[in-house]
Amino acid sequence: MMDRWSAGDATDAERDALWQDIVQLVFSHAFAEETVLWPVLRRTAPDGEELTGQVEEEHQAINELIARVEKAPGDPRRAEWIQQAFTLIRQDIRDEEDELLPRLREAFDDRALRRIGAAWEAVRATAPTHPHPGVPRRPPGNALLGVPLSVFDRLRDLAPGTGPRARRVSLTLTGAAAAAGAVVLLVRSARRRTCA
Structure with missing residues (x-):
């Protein structure tokens, strides 16, 4: 998808759609890694802290760069920033595939890796x-903040188009989801007090 975006043979609308698909994949993937894979690696590899720290710095740089792109849709530097993001994403992929994932492979048998993979997939499917x-x-900070952000992001992804109207729709849907969540929490809290 990054190659297709860079090739320049797609229409502006197709490139925008590609970009949104890339953003959604990158962030759900990275969130799942940070929540599931890297804590396991830190516990099992002697240099896990150092390895995951480096990848987390890469993720943060990607996060900040893509946030800049999203906040400035009309900026003439947008294409340059996107190319910089692609470079960082490719480096991140190399580091993970060449360094981190082989360490997990060394530390766990196939059955354990399948369990870790299932947990990763479950988090990825619900991630921001x-x-x-x-x-x-x-964790736990990313997981605690990730739940409401995921709801917000996924509602925003459903809102057609961009611009002020789409943001209002997204904020309205997010507010409704937050209100529903608050009601559920209040009901549970009341039940616990009644049972206690």
Whole structure:
């Protein structure tokens, strides 16, 4: 998808759609890694802290760059920033495939890797899909903030188009989801007090 975006043979609308698909894939993928894979690697590899710290720095740089792209849709530097993001993403992929994932392979048998992979996939399927540079890169902070951000992002992804109207629709849907979540929490809290 990055190659197709860079080739320049797609229409502006196709390139925008490609970009949105890339952003959604990158952020859900990275969130799942940070929530599931890297904590496991830190516990099992003697140099896991150093390895995951480097990848988390790469993720943060990607996060900040893509946030800049999303906040400035009309900026003439947008294409340059996107290419910089692609370079960082490719480097991140290399580091993970060449360094981190082989360490997990060495530490676990196939059955354990399948369990870790299933947990990764479950988190990825429900992860935020847009940049949030202020969110911590490690659990529990990323997981606690990731849930409401995921709801917000996925509702935003459903809102057609961009611009003020789409943002209003997204914020309205997010507010409704947050209100529903608050009601559920209040009901559970009331039940616990009644049972206690």
